[in-house]
Amino acid sequence: MWASIRALSPALSFLGILALFGGTAAAEQFSADIVTTNAGDRMAGAAGKLYVRDSLVRFETPDFRNGRFLVNVSADTAFFVMPAQDIYMDAKESSSLTQILVPVDPDDPCQAWQTMAKIAGAAGHGSKWHCRRLGTDNIDGRQVIEYQATSPAGSAITATIDPLLKFPIRFQYQDGTKVELVDIREQPQPAALFQMPAGSRKFDPQQLIERIKRSDVWVEPPK
Amino acid sequence: MQSKAARWGKWLLTTAICTSMLNSVGFVQAAGFDGSPPNKDAAAAFATESPIKHVIILIDENRGLDHTFGVYKPKGRGQTISNILSKGIVNEDGSPGRNYGLAAQYAVSPQPTYYVGAPDSAKTPYSLANLMPQPNTNGAPQNPYSSIVNAAGTNYNTGPFTTIPPEPDIQPKYAALLTTGATGLPADSLDTRIPRAGALPNGPFVLKGPNISDDDYTGDMTHRFYQAWQQQDCSIADATKDNPTGCLLDLFPFVMATYSPPNFATLTGNFSEGNEMGFYDAEQEQASLLKELADRFTLSDNYHQAFLGGTGANHFMFGTGDAGFWSDGNGNPVTPPSNIANPNPKAGTINAYIADNNFSACSDPTQPGVAPIVDYLASLPYHPASNCAAGHYYMLDNTNPGYLPNGSLVPAVQGALPPSPVKTIGDALDAKKISWAYFGGSYNDAVILANEAVAANPSNPSLTMAALNDPAHALGVTYCQICNPFQYAASIMGVPSERTAHIQDTSDLIADIQNDTLPAVSIGKPDGLLDGHPQSSKLDLFEAYVENVLATLEKNPRLKATTAVFITWDEAGGYWDSGFVQIFDYFGDGTRLPLLVLSPYSAGGKIDHAYADHVSLLKFIERNWHLPPLTNRSRDNLPNPKATRRNPYVPTNMPALTDLFEAFNFDSRPDLRPYLQ
Numbered sequence: 011m012w013a014s015i016r017a018l019s020p021a022l023s024f025l026g027i028l029a030l031f032g033g034t035a036a037a038e039q040f041s042a043d044i045v046t047t048n049a050g051d052r053m054a055g056a057a058g059k060l061y062v063r064d065s066l067v068r069f070e071t072p073d074f075r076n077g078r079f080l081v082n083v084s085a086d087t088a089f090f091v092m093p094a095q096d097i098y099m100d101a102k103e104s105s106s107l108t109q110i111l112v113p114v115d116p117d118d119p120c121q122a123w124q125t126m127a128k129i130a131g132a133a134g135h136g137s138k139w140h141c142r143r144l145g146t147d148n149i150d151g152r153q154v155i156e157y158q159a160t161s162p163a164g165s166a167i168t169a170t171i172d173p174l175l176k177f178p179i180r181f182q183y184q185d186g187t188k189v190e191l192v193d194i195r196e197q198p199q200p201a202a203l204f205q206m207p208a209g210s211r212k213f214d215p216q217q218l219i220e221r222i223k224r225s226d227v228w229v230e231p232p233k
Numbered sequence: 234m235q236s237k238a239a240r241w242g243k244w245l246l247t248t249a250i251c252t253s254m255l256n257s258v259g260f261v262q263a264a265g266f267d268g269s270p271p272n273k274d275a276a277a278a279f280a281t282e283s284p285i286k287h288v289i290i291l292i293d294e295n296r297g298l299d300h301t302f303g304v305y306k307p308k309g310r311g312q313t314i315s316n317i318l319s320k321g322i323v324n325e326d327g328s329p330g331r332n333y334g335l336a337a338q339y340a341v342s343p344q345p346t347y348y349v350g351a352p353d354s355a356k357t358p359y360s361l362a363n364l365m366p367q368p369n370t371n372g373a374p375q376n377p378y379s380s381i382v383n384a385a386g387t388n389y390n391t392g393p394f395t396t397i398p399p400e401p402d403i404q405p406k407y408a409a410l411l412t413t414g415a416t417g418l419p420a421d422s423l424d425t426r427i428p429r430a431g432a433l434p435n436g437p438f439v440l441k442g443p444n445i446s447d448d449d450y451t452g453d454m455t456h457r458f459y460q461a462w463q464q465q466d467c468s469i470a471d472a473t474k475d476n477p478t479g480c481l482l483d484l485f486p487f488v489m490a491t492y493s494p495p496n497f498a499t500l501t502g503n504f505s506e507g508n509e510m511g512f513y514d515a516e517q518e519q520a521s522l523l524k525e526l527a528d529r530f531t532l533s534d535n536y537h538q539a540f541l542g543g544t545g546a547n548h549f550m551f552g553t554g555d556a557g558f559w560s561d562g563n564g565n566p567v568t569p570p571s572n573i574a575n576p577n578p579k580a581g582t583i584n585a586y587i588a589d590n591n592f593s594a595c596s597d598p599t600q601p602g603v604a605p606i607v608d609y610l611a612s613l614p615y616h617p618a619s620n621c622a623a624g625h626y627y628m629l630d631n632t633n634p635g636y637l638p639n640g641s642l643v644p645a646v647q648g649a650l651p652p653s654p655v656k657t658i659g660d661a662l663d664a665k666k667i668s669w670a671y672f673g674g675s676y677n678d679a680v681i682l683a684n685e686a687v688a689a690n691p692s693n694p695s696l697t698m699a700a701l702n703d704p705a706h707a708l709g710v711t712y713c714q715i716c717n718p719f720q721y722a723a724s725i726m727g728v729p730s731e732r733t734a735h736i737q738d739t740s741d742l743i744a745d746i747q748n749d750t751l752p753a754v755s756i757g758k759p760d761g762l763l764d765g766h767p768q769s770s771k772l773d774l775f776e777a778y779v780e781n782v783l784a785t786l787e788k789n790p791r792l793k794a795t796t797a798v799f800i801t802w803d804e805a806g807g808y809w810d811s812g813f814v815q816i817f818d819y820f821g822d823g824t825r826l827p828l829l830v831l832s833p834y835s836a837g838g839k840i841d842h843a844y845a846d847h848v849s850l851l852k853f854i855e856r857n858w859h860l861p862p863l864t865n866r867s868r869d870n871l872p873n874p875k876a877t878r879r880n881p882y883v884p885t886n887m888p889a890l891t892d893l894f895e896a897f898n899f900d901s902r903p904d905l906r907p908y909l910q
Contacts, residue, residue, distance in 0.1 A: 215704045218762075227713040227764075
């Protein structure tokens with residue numbers, strides 16, 4: 011998968027330098043597979059799919075077979091979409107990937123992650139993402155930047171940012187779970203991939219909770 | 234005459250389902266004689282008393298027999314039913330019948346202490362001058378997208394959903410049912426959709442008219458232990474040959490209107506009032522799927538809720554044949570830190586309870602509310618024991634289990650019942666290595682929410698907070714924890730391997746039916762959107778859940794041929810019923826519920842009159858899979874009832890409880906008719 015990227019490396023390196031100094035968080039257009047492995051480096055389920063078009067991100071993972079996530083960094087939105095039900099909902103913290111798999115400034119990924127944490131409601135009480143640059147590395151001939159980062163909830167990850175893509179291509183949790191983008195294909199992505207299906211309506215979990223409070227499922231705490 | 238086995242064998246060898254049927258008489262083979270794929274059905278290998286190798290028990294919420302099948306005429310040849318139509322209480326169109334007065338309800342003047350049999354001298358029938366409490370919208374959803382703010386500033390915001398929740402347990406064609414049925418009326422107000430509401434006479438009324446049907450949400454009622462005892466109005470002084478327990482069933486609206494009287498100024502108290510007397514008209518297109526199943530299979534007209542009151546205790550009784558009690562978490566009974574009931578009336582009130590709480594030490598007659606019930610038990614000619622052990626505070630009303638859906642212990646601050654030592658049918662099946670599972674709607678999402686809730690706040694985890702933070706799994710809040718009797722059990726929920734093996738999701742039930750991996754015993758419980766509960770769900774949503782399961786089973790005829798599907802309700806939810814009630818102990822029985830029995834051996838529209846309650850389902854399982862009663866105090870020790878032809882409803886050997894084998898005809902040729910036309 012990296013062969014095609016290596017062939018383009020001189021031009022990409024130049025663009026990468028521009029990106030490194032440019033500091034904007036609008037990624038290139040590409041698609042990739044999302045592979046999650048556990049601490050034993052065993053693949054945890056089937057691969058997911060990622061599509062990126064500038065500030066738009068779409069991904070699908072085996073944990074959410076009935077839908078897909080649509081993130082629009084420019085619009086400060088992250089939705090989970092269930093096309094079969096014609097509904098969508100705020101993604102909030104449904105998947106931690108919506109907070110990490112977004113275009114980033116390679117020199118300051120925490121800025122974008124903090125924005126996404128706020129959108130997800132995961133940055134309460136002024137808590138913030140913290141990033142510490144560890145250095146650069148070379149993965150399959152590709153220059154990348156390594157970070158140690160801590161989420162507002164205190165979860166630590168090591169993240170690998172591709173400055174050309176302006177996108178995290180690998181990160182690992184403390185428990186050893188690793189999420190990696192593989193088979194990256196840099197090519198234009200159709201705008202339709204990132205659009206909300208026509209006729210979709212928004213689902214409100216608060217409304218669901220209020221309904222359930224009218225049922226026997228709900229048990230009031232003892233007086 | 235040929236033996237039963239020989240007759241089965243003759244027929245079986247000529248049919249495509251011969252493999253599974255041979256299993257039923259002890260043969261197991263790897264592949265069908267007819268070239269059909271090998272039978273993966275491991276449960277078929279268990280030795281059984283009948284050809285039934287699988288039971289699926291589907292449990293709805295809060296509908297009584299007369300409420301659902303009060304206006305129903307049996308389709309089986311020569312079959313009769315006891316309901317408000319057959320008794321002449323109502324006519325086929327739901328209007329008052331010639332014997333409408335048999336259902337009259339009464340008000341009671343103030344009494345000094347709690348009572349379960351009101352003195353006749355204190356009772357006054359409702360009349361046009363003193364109207365029976367009228368039906369109320371209570372908390373039923375007002376309008377789509379509405380945000381109802383009542384006078385007290387409470388934001389009800391109850392939908393129904395104009396955005397369909399991500400509900401996977403019904404077929405997509407029925408999803409729109411989640412968006413229909415709003416009342417169009419204010420909360421806690423007279424339900425004027427019901428014809429003549431505001432001037433309804435003293436008795437049952439049909440939930441049918443230009444503005445109301447079985448697709449409409451209706452107001453809920455309180456359905457709690459001490460209230461239900463009072464509503465049944467049982468006294469030996471009123472006993473007759475046909476009603477030897479003397480339960481008159483005539484205080485249903487009164488108790489609702491008085492135990493916590495509604496205060497419209499402050500919007501406090503109970504607003505369910507007169508909803509108890511509502512019923513559907515199955516003969517005129519209401520509850521149409523359930524009616525069709527009754528037309529084609531067996532319906533019991535003498536099946537009861539096993540516990541007076543609500544959801545948790547009835548499911549617990551279904552799972553254990555017993556009542557739960559407060560313990561130290563290691564099986565030793567201790568006094569709960571709070572939540573002890575006192576149903577005695579507050580001074581100066583008609584019947585307002587001092588403490589409408591959940592636990593009583595019913596072995597101690599000096600405890601509030603206990604003496605009237607144990608005195609009544611002692612007065613019955615068959616002298617049933619209270620079955621209240623010394624020092625035990627029994628769980629009478631809904632209390633969450635001591636485990637979260639993911640198996641985490643619930644912190645004491647949340648008041649959940651500590652891990653229970655009471656033996657369950659799951660333990661008994663495990664002991665004989667017979668497969669079983671409880672399939673709870675939205676359970677998988679609930680596990681995810683529980684994991685997130687514990688991670689976020691281990692000392693006080695909140696599934697609702699987790700749902701707000703994780704909308705994609707928000708449906709987990711609709712999983713019913715108190716409906717799962719095994720979620721209380723330390724032996725199951727406290728053992729990760731047991732929990733993962735036996736506590737599963739509705740999607741797993743569907744997959745097991747499709748994959749020939751259905752356990753011998755399966756219990757299916759819809760989530761809170763589909764459970765048919767008034768106010769939060771509707772009858773047609775439960776029908777959609779049932780149809781999803783049956784349609785899947787229909788596609789696996791080999792499995793269907795050896796499967797019995799029982800469809801019932803946990804309790805009547807406060808709805809009035811006209812049927813005889815047998816009293817077993819301090820805890821029940823309560824009013825009648827529908828029970829449908831679907832199998833190749835229960836086709837034809839039979840009405841089963843043998844006395845039954847939830848524990849009858851335990852008795853069926855135990856007889857079919859050769860298990861002993863769960864404990865020496867569980868209700869499954871009771872004998873099968875004997876009854877006269879003149880009155881098949883009242884056992885002559887009380888206390889007695891059927892094992893439901895009479896609902897089948899195992900001597901008959903299997904009838905593999907489709908569940909639905």
